[in-house]
Amino acid sequence: MANLREPDEIIAASNADASAELLANSVGDYARIWSRRIRSGESGALPVIIGLIAIVIFFWVKSPSFMTPGNLVNLMTQSAFIITLGMAEIFVLLLGDIDLAAGFTAACGAVIALWMLALGDPWWASVIVALIACAAYGALQGTITARLGLPSFVVTLAGQLGLSGLLLYLVARTGSIGTGGVIPLHDKVINGIEGSQLSGPVTWIVMIVIAVLAAAVIFFGDFRRRSSGLVAPPVSITALKMLAIIAACLIVAYVANLNRGRLIVIKGMPWAVLVVLAILAIWTMLLGRTRFGRYVYAIGGNAEAARRAGINVNRIRTIAFTLCGLTAGMTGIIYASYLGSISTGVNGGQNVLNAVAAAVIGGTSLFGGRGKMLHAVLGGLVVGVIYNGLELLGLSASAQLMWTALVLLAAVIVDRLTRRGQVAR
Amino acid sequence: MVADNAPAQAQQPLLRLRGVSKTFGPVQALTGIDLDIPAGQVTALVGDNGAGKSTLIKTIAGIWEPAAGQIIWQGKPVHFRSPKDATDIGIATVYQDLALADNLDIVQNMLLGHEVLRHGLLDEITMEQTAKQTLAEMRVTTVRNIRQPVGSLSGGQRQAIAVAKAVMLNAKLVIMDEPTAALGVSQTALVLEIITNLASQGIAVLVISHNLIDVFKVADRLAVLYLGRMATAGPVANYDTASAVHWMTTGTGPSGNGSAARNDAGLGGLSDG
Ligand SMILES: Nc1ncnc2c1ncn2[C@@H]1O[C@H](COP(=O)(O)OP(=O)(O)OP(=O)(O)O)[C@@H](O)[C@H]1O
Ligand SMILES: [Mg+2]
Numbered sequence: 001m002a003n004l005r006e007p008d009e010i011i012a013a014s015n016a017d018a019s020a021e022l023l024a025n026s027v028g029d030y031a032r033i034w035s036r037r038i039r040s041g042e043s044g045a046l047p048v049i050i051g052l053i054a055i056v057i058f059f060w061v062k063s064p065s066f067m068t069p070g071n072l073v074n075l076m077t078q079s080a081f082i083i084t085l086g087m088a089e090i091f092v093l094l095l096g097d098i099d100l101a102a103g104f105t106a107a108c109g110a111v112i113a114l115w116m117l118a119l120g121d122p123w124w125a126s127v128i129v130a131l132i133a134c135a136a137y138g139a140l141q142g143t144i145t146a147r148l149g150l151p152s153f154v155v156t157l158a159g160q161l162g163l164s165g166l167l168l169y170l171v172a173r174t175g176s177i178g179t180g181g182v183i184p185l186h187d188k189v190i191n192g193i194e195g196s197q198l199s200g201p202v203t204w205i206v207m208i209v210i211a212v213l214a215a216a217v218i219f220f221g222d223f224r225r226r227s228s229g230l231v232a233p234p235v236s237i238t239a240l241k242m243l244a245i246i247a248a249c250l251i252v253a254y255v256a257n258l259n260r261g262r263l264i265v266i267k268g269m270p271w272a273v274l275v276v277l278a279i280l281a282i283w284t285m286l287l288g289r290t291r292f293g294r295y296v297y298a299i300g301g302n303a304e305a306a307r308r309a310g311i312n313v314n315r316i317r318t319i320a321f322t323l324c325g326l327t328a329g330m331t332g333i334i335y336a337s338y339l340g341s342i343s344t345g346v347n348g349g350q351n352v353l354n355a356v357a358a359a360v361i362g363g364t365s366l367f368g369g370r371g372k373m374l375h376a377v378l379g380g381l382v383v384g385v386i387y388n389g390l391e392l393l394g395l396s397a398s399a400q401l402m403w404t405a406l407v408l409l410a411a412v413i414v415d416r417l418t419r420r421g422q423v424a425r
Numbered sequence: 426m427v428a429d430n431a432p433a434q435a436q437q438p439l440l441r442l443r444g445v446s447k448t449f450g451p452v453q454a455l456t457g458i459d460l461d462i463p464a465g466q467v468t469a470l471v472g473d474n475g476a477g478k479s480t481l482i483k484t485i486a487g488i489w490e491p492a493a494g495q496i497i498w499q500g501k502p503v504h505f506r507s508p509k510d511a512t513d514i515g516i517a518t519v520y521q522d523l524a525l526a527d528n529l530d531i532v533q534n535m536l537l538g539h540e541v542l543r544h545g546l547l548d549e550i551t552m553e554q555t556a557k558q559t560l561a562e563m564r565v566t567t568v569r570n571i572r573q574p575v576g577s578l579s580g581g582q583r584q585a586i587a588v589a590k591a592v593m594l595n596a597k598l599v600i601m602d603e604p605t606a607a608l609g610v611s612q613t614a615l616v617l618e619i620i621t622n623l624a625s626q627g628i629a630v631l632v633i634s635h636n637l638i639d640v641f642k643v644a645d646r647l648a649v650l651y652l653g654r655m656a657t658a659g660p661v662a663n664y665d666t667a668s669a670v671h672w673m674t675t676g677t678g679p680s681g682n683g684s685a686a687r688n689d690a691g692l693g694g695l696s697d698g
């Protein structure tokens with residue numbers, strides 16, 4: 001059958017999960033492959049973007065206060081910690097693992113940082129120590145999972161219980177600093193991540209620079225492929241992708257620069273957006289362009305193949321868990337900045353489930369091997385918009401949870417169906 | 426990549442087994458195996474179920490250490506402590522499960538574990554060119570897009586990629602365990618073509634197959650295992666389907682003269698090759 005097939009059939013055969021931009025010869029082709037992929041249940045970035053737009057329009061129509069500058073910026077700061085915790089999970093989800101403890105890793109990291117700040121340490125030292133502690137904890141979980149060959153689900157479930165206990169213990173140990181189980185945050189820099197913003201002009205400059213850089217990466221990447229005579233997407237697709245990124249950056253800058261103050265003028269992009277984008281850029285590079293990243297995908301796809309290729313599977317798994325812990329630590333700092341404090345009441349269990357939901361809704365597979373850091377951003381925004389919108393509609397926490405659950409369930413079903421489509425050759 | 430295997434040591438086979446034995450507790454899986462595998466030729470290893478074919482190739486691939494006997498590679502005795510030792514000197518094994526990552530594309534699979542870096546980052550361009558070149562040398566033409574995930578390929582194409590991955594590591598001997606077992610007619614033809622192409626480039630191929638029709642299509646030499654012993658081995662011209670079946674099922678030749686043919690397992694058959 002192989003040598004008799006028409007090109008069109010080849011495209012059909014590989015539609016399941018091939019990168020459409022590399023198979024297509026024209027925009028028409030691209031659209032055709034895309035529609036096939038969506039019908040076959042493949043969840044790339046486009047479906048979740050369309051879903052996000054649909055949800056946004058829904059709340060826009062339903063609630064007059066949704067599409068206001070103040071609320072949109074609110075949305076950015078609210079979603080930041082779900083997004084970064086989702087990125088933490090993606091490191092382990094790609095291996096087919098999960099880290100159920102990450103929500104409490106974040107909380108404990110925040111306690112360490114805020115405790116040190118309260119004792120008078122500089123903000124950067126506090127952050128570094130907190131991040132090291134979280135990474136070390138991730139390394140511990142990774143080592144147990146990898147060396148003993150235990151399911152990460154069980155190891156990290158134990159971690160979740162243990163760390164929720166550790167959280168209580170740590171806060172109690174701070175003594176008068178954490179009276180009533182709450183450690184306040186008084187540091188200007190850390191508070192500023194979620195609480196302050198770049199000035200209007202700086203917002204424009206920064207976002208334009210980011211847009212140009214991102215577009216340049218896409219342009220030169222595709223250009224180099226094309227000029228080397230390799231498989232490359234058609235020029236029109238390259239252009240479309242660049243346009244989309246530039247548009248997204250400019251829209252964020254524009255929205256952030258609308259006045260959202262009531263009595264005084266408040267405009268500018270929250271620092272949190274910049275922090276999230278920086279983490280996104282570095283982790284995307286790590287997963288997509290380094291040997292480590294390639295091995296993570298290989299192990300998630302077929303651990304035995306990876307092992308036979310000479311990859312030290314245990315080492316990669318341990319590093320992935322370490323990076324998950326590290327990113328959870330960053331989340332803890334952002335979360336504390338968002339709350340203005342950290343307390344024993346942090347619901348680390350629910351946060352981590354929201355983060356996994358964000359990653360899966362964004363298109364990352366629970367079964368390993370498929371996913372991107374960008375998925376946490378897109379899925380995190382979906383989760384953020386649902387929470388935000390339902391709250392504006394005056395719906396209770398119960399409705400918010402159940403709606404998120406439904407969206408997550410839909411995403412997992414799509415993921416499962418795609419997997420089935422892949423296996424059936 | 427594939428080149429410079431050619432300087433055919435006309436007299437000396439690439440790999441020689443002398444008296445190789447392997448036991449699993451009380452089970453004597455291999456007994457005193459003698460076998461020569463010359464470069465540039467396809468050697469087919471056949472035998473009934475449980476004859477010891479898989480055990481023999483696992484011994485050559487460094488998975489099992491022989492209990493007795495010698496493995497002689499290019500004239501020198503070698504001892505493999507791990508599969509890596511065998512891979513390092515140029516023995517590549519393609520197992521039946523292929524071990525490909527379905528989520529990675531063809532290039533990524535072929536270079537897995539041997540990625541090319543540029544400024545510390547993956548050099549996709551060089552890797553894609555390397556993969557493309559290897560596939561071209563193997564004359565694999567059914568794969569249109571080497572950036573498509575391996576999960577979307579047909580069985581024969583997957584087999585081709587698994588072989589290409591093995592060949593890329595400068596393999597001098599490629600071992601394949603039942604490469605056509607799960608394949609349809611045209612996919613089988615594709616794999617047989619790849620096997621022939623490998624041999625024509627001076628690579629030695631050792632292939633296990635239960636399908637005698639395929640064996641007679643591609644093999645230059647035939648080796649028949651019977652209950653862990655090398656029943657007979659020699660140029661494929663010395664056999665036909667009926668005699669091969671007779672050897673496989675009884676361990677003796679159609680004439681009933683088993684021992685004479687056994688001597689042929691050594692260098693004897695090579696002069697014709
Ligand atoms: N790991 C092992 N432990 C114990 N016995 C084994 C092991 N591997 C193989 N054997 C035994 O060695 C003998 C030869 O087995 P082998 O798998 O090599 O046969 P084969 O020729 O590959 O058969 P088939 O055609 O069914 O694949 C059998 O009796 C088998 O039970
Ligand atoms: Mg076998």
